[in-house]
Amino acid sequence: MGNVRKNIKMGRKVSMRKQLISALVLAVALTTSITPTFAAEKVEVKENRGNVFSAKDIVLYKTISDDSKQEKEKAMVEHKDAIKIIKTYIKTNELPIVSDVNDPTYQQFVLSLGGSFDEFSEEEMGKIVSFVKFIDLYENHEKNDKLKQYKNKLTNNTILSEEENAELNSLLPVSSNAESTAENAVSTNDEVSGSSMSPMTVYSNGYDNIKARDYAYKWWDGRNPAYDYYAYKEGCSVYDTNCWKKWNDCTNFVSQAIYTGGMKLRYGSHYTSSSSWSYGVVPSYSWGGAHNFYLHWKSRAGIASSVSALQTGDVVNADFGGDGQIDHTAIITKNTGSYSSNKYLTQHTSDKKETTTLANWYNSGYKVYGYEMDKASN
Template sequence: MDQHMLKKGVQMTADFDNVEYQQYVLSLGTAFDEFNAEDMKKILAFVKFIDLNENYAKNDQLNEYKNLLNQRVQPSKDQTDELALLLPVFDAPTTAGNEAPDSAKALENATDISLTAASNGYDNIAARDYAYEWWDGRNPVYSTYYAEKAGCDVTDKKCWTKWNDCANFVSQSLRAGGMNFQYGAHYTSNESWHFGPLVPSYTWGGAHKFYLHWRGRAGVAPSVTDLQTGDAVSADFTGDGDIDHTALITKNTGNYNNNKYLTQHTDDKKELTTLQDWYGGGFVVYGYEIDKADN
């Protein structure tokens, strides 16, 4: 992992309590293209350990809120919003994998078979093309807010490691594909999905809240077979009910896990991994058919 940090220009000390270090380790959860199979097993074990360690910190916060409620102290609005972010998801429908038999392995250059029009106005090819344009960059229109919040300059690539950008990137792509902003009672509510006018909604840039919004707006696809180019997917690395990552399917060559090619931020990749990597890593997967979402 030290060599990976040098290659990426990441300079930080291993500190389990450091949020930036936690974010860096968790970003390796989808680095299937950067490590051999044996090393990736070790990486995933470490990622899941860090995820568990992060959960301990969340549990401490939850216990603080529990004590407040036991004392009949009314939490503030900010505390209520934070509490909503800390609560895990259980007993929710997931997207079942569909592993290809050896006789049906996808070809690397197979043709994308996805649809190009949807009744709700979603243009999945426009979403894909946006992802292609920005997969290895940061659109300042949508990323300056997060950079300034992290105290750095969005034009500096070193700044990009200061926040997890996976959900922000996928949200931008869905917006480019024609998905309309939605405004709930508050920018922290699950019903909201928007960027601006003052701040982005929690569902725009947070992987867990992104899931909570789109599982309601589009529903969770029952099977990988139902997913196509332009659909979004979420991953729970450890099955703890806390969503860790979000990506966009930008190439679909068939009905199996290894036909669904992913483009993502944090770590930035364009179609170097597929959903087969996610299922093979033991992730719990949630996929959303965006062409069927409320718009």
């Protein structure tokens, strides 16, 4: 019995020793596997501590003058017809918008009308487009104030946070020398009308342009409740159509369409980073902001050199005033030829299905940036 107890004790000691050795081996293994990841994170944080920009990189937006007050007074006279048309439109549609040039909500609403060519007569739209371009430049005073604040920080060698670097990146205007998508010279003899000319295919990068198109068809005049962040942010229900008027949804809508078409989400160092394109608890800036969308996709897909290269399922951005701030996003859902008048657009804010073509944009003097989604990295 004593030997049995002794053997039991010895067995326990051996067992405990084995457990200790196993625990030690496991600890070493865990340390070995965790260390590279931890080291990589440290390197990433170390890299992000530096400033991405210097004071000399700060470029201000174009404005009409240095006196915003004088600009407003002049606009009330020069654009009085457009202001009256828009005021009537707001009243008729019972929109919760105050007609005040200094109100950011009003400014965003006016800009959203830059793609509403079927809502007004040609004469009215001409006046509205002119006012849209004024607003596009007028709102730059506020952007320039922010840029000047960043310039002062950088001049004083202040280290910007990761969020500040990302915000500054999204604030800076697109260079006037940046590549944009040129319009083909229109020749009515060569235009093709009727069915789509775009291939119905899944491209080698996995993008299905028809799935993207069909999603746009399904939701062009609605809001998918699976993407309710912006409604939640505004404190209203995505099921309430009055709620939809509280934010510009053009880029959020297009992001949903191309994601459905197979474009994969990207997770950068932060949701504010232009390398991110994702939807989650908080969507990336590039998911729902037109300018941020441009910053992401110009790198990921490149800019189409000519409108003839754009097909069904491809995406376009517009800069209304040519000031370097991207104002609008739409998706091409029908393509009947090589010219801008053959590229039919579907969009949100305002919600349209193929009532507008790229010709409307070019004829209005908008700067266009197109993305061939089959060439995007995925």
